[in-house]
Amino acid sequence: MRNLNQDTITQAVMARFADTPDPRLKDIINSLVRHLHAFAREVKLTEAEWMAGIEFLTRVGHITTDQRQEFILLSDTLGLSMLTVAMNNDKPAGCTEATVFGPFHVEGAPHYEHGDDVANGAAGQPCEVRGTVRGLGGEPVADAVIEVWQADAEGKYDVQREGLPAAQARGVLRSAADGRYHFKSILAEAYPIPDDGPVGDMLRATNRHPWRPAHLHFMIKAPGYETLITHVFRNHDRYLDSDAVFGVRQSLIADWVQQLDGHWLVEFDFVLAPLKSASRPL
Numbered sequence: 297m298r299n300l301n302q303d304t305i306t307q308a309v310m311a312r313f314a315d316t317p318d319p320r321l322k323d324i325i326n327s328l329v330r331h332l333h334a335f336a337r338e339v340k341l342t343e344a345e346w347m348a349g350i351e352f353l354t355r356v357g358h359i360t361t362d363q364r365q366e367f368i369l370l371s372d373t374l375g376l377s378m379l380t381v382a383m384n385n386d387k388p389a390g391c392t393e394a395t396v397f398g399p400f401h402v403e404g405a406p407h408y409e410h411g412d413d414v415a416n417g418a419a420g421q422p423c424e425v426r427g428t429v430r431g432l433g434g435e436p437v438a439d440a441v442i443e444v445w446q447a448d449a450e451g452k453y454d455v456q457r458e459g460l461p462a463a464q465a466r467g468v469l470r471s472a473a474d475g476r477y478h479f480k481s482i483l484a485e486a487y488p489i490p491d492d493g494p495v496g497d498m499l500r501a502t503n504r505h506p507w508r509p510a511h512l513h514f515m516i517k518a519p520g521y522e523t524l525i526t527h528v529f530r531n532h533d534r535y536l537d538s539d540a541v542f543g544v545r546q547s548l549i550a551d552w553v554q555q556l557d558g559h560w561l562v563e564f565d566f567v568l569a570p571l572k573s574a575s576r577p578l
Contacts, residue, residue, distance in 0.1 A: 306333040355494040363455040365399035369495045372396055372541035373504075387522070387569040388432055395527050395543040398513060400453040401445060405466045413480040414467035420449035420482025423552065423560040428475045429516060430567055436475030437568055440518035443468050444479070446511070451487025471518075483552060483560045484510035484530045489540055499540070506540050509533035514566070521568035528564045 297308050309329050316322035335341075360366045371377045377396045385394040408414055415422075425444075429437040445466035447453050454464040471477045488506040491499060499506050510530035517523045529536060529549045536544050552562045 302337070306330060309333075352494050352498075359493045363402075364490065366490075366493055366495060368397070368399040369489055369493075370498075372398070372543075373489070373495055373499065375542045378542045381525075390432055390567055391569040392524055392526055392566045393545045393547050394525055395545060395548065396541055397515075397525050398541075400447075400455055401443070401513065401515070402455055402463075402466070405443060405445065405468050406463050408467045408469045408479060410469065410472065410476075410478055411480065412467070412469070414444060414465060414469075415480065415482045416462060416464045416467075418448040418454065418464035418482055420465075420485065421558075421560060423481050423483045423562065424478065425481055425512065425562050425564075426476070426478035427564040427566065429471045429477060429518070430475050430565065431521065432567060432570060436473070437471060437518045437521065438473045438475060440471040440475075440516050440521075440568075441468060442471060442477055443513075443515040444481070445513045446481065446484055447487045448482060449485055451485065456490070481512070484512055484528075484562075486510045486533055486535050504540065505535075505538065507535045507538070508540055509535040509544060512562075516566055516568065518568060520571055522571055524566065524568055526566075528562065530562075 297304075297311075300308050306329065310326050313322060313325050313329070316325065336346075339345075356366045356370055368377065381394050381396060387393070406414075406416075429440045429442070431437055443466075445453065448465055454460055454466060457464075465481060467479070469477060469479060486507055486509050489508060490496065491506040496506060510533045511527040513527055515523065515525050527543060527548055529544055531549050531551045536549065550562050550564045552560050554560050
């Protein structure tokens with residue numbers, strides 16, 4: 297097709313994808329083309345602005361490494377990550393809500409026993425974390441794999457620090473026979489997401505702050521249950537209502553209570569959703 301113009305090009309591009317064999321991929325690409333073209337028309341996108349966008353995304357790619365995922369940060373700060381989580385985690389009432397994964401999870405975290413200190417030297421005030429993992433019917437979930445990770449008192453995750461001999465403030469443990477878990481770590485503190493790259497430039501250009509409220513990350517897996525990816529947020533944090541990545545849920549906020557010895561304690565019980573296939577009647 298020749299001599300395409302701004303009124304005919306969208307249908308022409310979609311026609312080029314007409315033979316896409318995967319129907320889901322075809323739907324996604326056609327919708328992407330329609331919405332991208334509609335966006336360009338709506339804002340009357342100039343060639344200079346289009347090129348600036350290309351350069352921005354190029355910078356996002358260049359700064360991304362195996363320890364820094366700038367594309368996840370971009371998705372998070374645009375609310376796309378949380379929208380996707382919300383659309384795909386419509387759990388039964390009473391189940392713990394999911395929230396964003398974030399860019400700082402790593403595979404191969406060290407394994408710990410109950411009561412161990414996962415901080416492993418990370419800067420921060422000592423804190424104990426404990427609670428239970430249960431199913432929707434109240435049954436204890438034994439041997440659930442619980443991955444935890446958090447930033448230190450200076451707002452840095454271990455993967456952001458060069459030269460560390462071992463992982464800090466992250467680990468893997470399993471729930472006990474009665475569903476209980478407990479471990480030692482450090483007090484959760486608010487911190488800014490990395491803002492020395494293109495995402496930070498975007499936040500400054502739009503007069504937004506980069507701060508996240510204090511929280512712990514959890515990922516919990518158990519046979520017969522949906523994997524839960526969530527946070528536990530520290531109550532009274534100043535950024536709970538302006539989280540840079542839109543991840544706060546009221547049900548995920550807990551009290552960190554300082555004990556007589558100066559240490560902190562947070563307790564949180566998780567309720568896992570049954571696998572959709574497992575919840576269907578036989």
